[in-house]
Amino acid sequence: MLPKTQRPPPHARIPPILSAAASAAATAMVLRSLAKDLIPRELQHDLFVRLRRFLSRFSSELTLTVDEYDGLYPNHLFQASETYLGSVITPDTKRFRASKPERETRIKVSMEKDEELTDWFGGVPIKWRLFCKDTPGKYVADPDSLGYGYGALTQKSEARWFELVFHKKIKDKVINEYLPYILEKSKILKEEERTLKLWTLKTDRGMGPRAKLWQSVNLDHPSTFDTLAMELDAKQNIMADLQRFVKRKEFYRRVGKAWKRGYLLYGPPGTGKSSLIAAVANYLNFDVYDLELTAMRSNSELRDLLISTANQSILVVEDIDCSVELQERIKAAPKGLVGRDPFQYGQGYDPGSSGVTLSGLLNFIDGLWSSCGDERIIIFTTNNKEKLDPALLRPGRMDVHIHMSYCTPCGFKMLAQNYLGISEHPLFMEIEQLMETKKVTPAEVGEQLLKNEESESALRGLIEFLEEKKKGIEEVKDG
Numbered sequence: 001m002l003p004k005t006q007r008p009p010p011h012a013r014i015p016p017i018l019s020a021a022a023s024a025a026a027t028a029m030v031l032r033s034l035a036k037d038l039i040p041r042e043l044q045h046d047l048f049v050r051l052r053r054f055l056s057r058f059s060s061e062l063t064l065t066v067d068e069y070d071g072l073y074p075n076h077l078f079q080a081s082e083t084y085l086g087s088v089i090t091p092d093t094k095r096f097r098a099s100k101p102e103r104e105t106r107i108k109v110s111m112e113k114d115e116e117l118t119d120w121f122g123g124v125p126i127k128w129r130l131f132c133k134d135t136p137g138k139y140v141a142d143p144d145s146l147g148y149g150y151g152a153l154t155q156k157s158e159a160r161w162f163e164l165v166f167h168k169k170i171k172d173k174v175i176n177e178y179l180p181y182i183l184e185k186s187k188i189l190k191e192e193e194r195t196l197k198l199w200t201l202k203t204d205r206g207m208g209p210r211a212k213l214w215q216s217v218n219l220d221h222p223s224t225f226d227t228l229a230m231e232l233d234a235k236q237n238i239m240a241d242l243q244r245f246v247k248r249k250e251f252y253r254r255v256g257k258a259w260k261r262g263y264l265l266y267g268p269p270g271t272g273k274s275s276l277i278a279a280v281a282n283y284l285n286f287d288v289y290d291l292e293l294t295a296m297r298s299n300s301e302l303r304d305l306l307i308s309t310a311n312q313s314i315l316v317v318e319d320i321d322c323s324v325e326l327q328e329r330i331k332a333a334p335k336g337l338v339g340r341d342p343f344q345y346g347q348g349y350d351p352g353s354s355g356v357t358l359s360g361l362l363n364f365i366d367g368l369w370s371s372c373g374d375e376r377i378i379i380f381t382t383n384n385k386e387k388l389d390p391a392l393l394r395p396g397r398m399d400v401h402i403h404m405s406y407c408t409p410c411g412f413k414m415l416a417q418n419y420l421g422i423s424e425h426p427l428f429m430e431i432e433q434l435m436e437t438k439k440v441t442p443a444e445v446g447e448q449l450l451k452n453e454e455s456e457s458a459l460r461g462l463i464e465f466l467e468e469k470k471k472g473i474e475e476v477k478d479g
Contacts, residue, residue: 060167060168060169061165061166061167061168062165062166062167062168062171063163063164063165064163064164064165064166064174064175065161065162065163065164066078066081066161066162066163066164067159067160067161068159068160068161073307073372074308076183077179077182077183078160078161078162079186080182080183080185080186080187081128081162081182081186082110082111083186083189083190084182084185084186084189085110085111085117085119085128086108086109086110086111086189087109087185087189088117088119089109089111089117090117090118092118093111093115093116093117094115095112095115096109096110096111096112096115097109097110097111097112098110106193108193111128111130112130113130113131113132113160114129114130114131114132115129115130116128116129117129121173121174121177121178121181122170122173122177122178124166124167124170124173125166126164126165126166126174126178127164127165127166128162128163128164129162129163129165130160130161130162131160131161131162131163132158132159132160133158133159133160134158134159135158135159194285195218196218196219196220196281196282196285196286196287196288197216197217197218197219197287197288198216198217198218198219198287198288198290199214199215199216199287199288199289199290199309200214200215200216200217200290200292201213201214201215201290201291201292201295201305202214202215213304213305213308214289214305214308214309216287219278219281219287219288221275221278221281221282222278223275223276223278223279223282224279224282224283225238225239225279225283227279227414227418228272228275228276228279228414229272229275229407229411229412229414229415229418229442229445229446230272230276230410230411230414231408231410231411232410234402238276238280238400238402239283241261241400242261242280242283242284242377245261245377246284246375249374249375257396258366258370258371259374259375259376260370260373260375260376260377260378261376261377261378261399261400262365262377262378262379262380262396262397262398262399262400263377263378263379263380263398263399263400263401263402264379264380264381264382264385264393264398264400264401264402265277265379265380265381265382265402265404266381266382266383266384266385266401266402266403266404267383267403267404267405268383268404268406268441269383269441269443270441270442270443270444271404271405271406271441271442271443272404272442272443273318273381273404274318274381276402276404277314277316277379277381280314280377280379281314284312284314284377285312286312286313286314286377287310287312287313287314288313288314288316289309289313289314289315289316290316290318291305291315291316291317293317293320293355293356293361294355296355296356297355298355298356298360299356299357299359299360299363302356302360302361302364303364303369306364306369306372306373307372309373309376310373311373311374311375311376312374312375312376313373313376313377314376314377314378314379315376315377315378315379316379316380316381317378317379317380317381318380318381319381319382319383320380320381320382320388320392321382321383321384321387321388358389358391361392362391362392362397365378365392365397366396366397380392380398385401406435406439406440406441407435407440407441407442407444407445408435409432409435411442411445412428412431412432412435412445413428415442415445415446415449416428416449416459418446419446419449419450419458420449420453420455420458420459421455422455425455425456425459427456427459427460427463428459430463431459431462431463431466434463434466434467434470435466437470438466438469438470440466440469444465445462448461448462448465449462
């Protein structure tokens with residue numbers, strides 16, 4: 001035994017239990033370090049998962065997993081959890097992620113992968129951890145390849161999931177109270193932070209529902225129903241129809257219909273079809289998805305795109321009469337080529353380029369796949385309504401047909417208010433009389449009003465423009 005003068009003071013002595021714990025922790029760190037050095041990286045994750053599962057048998061804690069995808073569909077609970085956890089980052093959190101998209105005012109905070117966070121609910125702790133794992137690309141066959149077995153290699157992606165760890169005594173509380181609370185809280189947070197997006201197809205998209213098919217930019221279009229150059233009655237009817245639609249979730253469910261609404265905007269170019277779409281988006285606070293059918297390789301890709309769009313969104317197909325041949329179109333293969341490599345027969349035959357067929361498009365609009373999502377507006381535009389297949393025009397597919405006409409006196413006054421800030425002027429009557437004899441689009445009127453900031457000069461410039469158009473028409477008739 002050491003002399004008293006050489007013994008450490010009482011406050012410096014380490015209790016045996018703490019010493020053992022420190023030793024165990026140090027051993028665990030050494031083993032973990034050795035495992036990382038000796039075990040191939042692709043096997044480390046599976047090994048650690050199996051080890052945690054083995055040790056969990058001796059623990060009073062339960063682990064609940066929330067995957068990013070539930071089969072084909074994005075997991076709404078994962079998305080809600082991601083939003084919610086960004087609002088409960090604690091001082092104990094060592095790492096987290098922050099981003100600020102351009103033109104947005106708020107900084108978005110989220111969990112970093114492999115980081116742990118403890119949330120408290122009803123006085124009990126619930127631990128969260130975000131896991132990520134790279135997944136290799138897979139070959140996916142295209143069911144619309146006409147029997148030739150064509151497909152594509154999906155891009156390498158990342159599988160993500162949350163793990164919640166809590167005492168087994170509160171399992172029912174977590175499932176029945178905590179998770180519904182997260183869903184409701186995340187909905188509130190998303191509404192507070194919502195910025196409208198315009199989604200377009202990615203040029204390097206892969207195949208399969210988990211491929212990243214869309215890319216977005218902020219939708220900052222200023223068009224609203226207050227500024228739209230349309231007849232007042234027409235605008236009020238559209239707004240009333242939209243309001244009725246968003247309030248009738250239970251009605252659609254009760255009558256057995258998908259909760260969606262189809263609109264057809266038809267009329268000459270420049271009559272405000274794109275402005276009306278932006279006004280609807282701003283009115284409902286819905287994102288817009290630009291479905292460019294000419295860029296789609298097959299009906300199956302259209303289905304994948306539909307699955308990957310969000311609820312409360314507007315799906316837009318512009319110039320529907322030009323974007324797809326609206327008839328059943330399967331390119332007939334030369335006899336004897338079925339099941340054989342077609343590329344050896346020349347470059348003129350490409351069975352993979354058949355694109356979207358009419359049946360595929362109709363199934364997307366009101367078939368089984370149309371029910372893959374709620375509260376959706378589908379808007380088609382065309383300059384030539386008479387060219388559309390009658391099968392597209394019936395109710396249930398295009399429920400509301402809106403004629404986007406040439407500029408009317410009411411539309412002109414709205415444009416004068418928007419561009420010049422005036423609601424009355426002595427020249428208004430002359431302009432309105434000229435509009436009755438010459439068809440002019442709102443886009444043409446707006447372009448003329450942009451040329452001069454002074455009201456008198458701008459209106460006289462518009463009168464000259466209208467007279468020139470009238471003169472040109474008369475010369476054509478005389479000729």
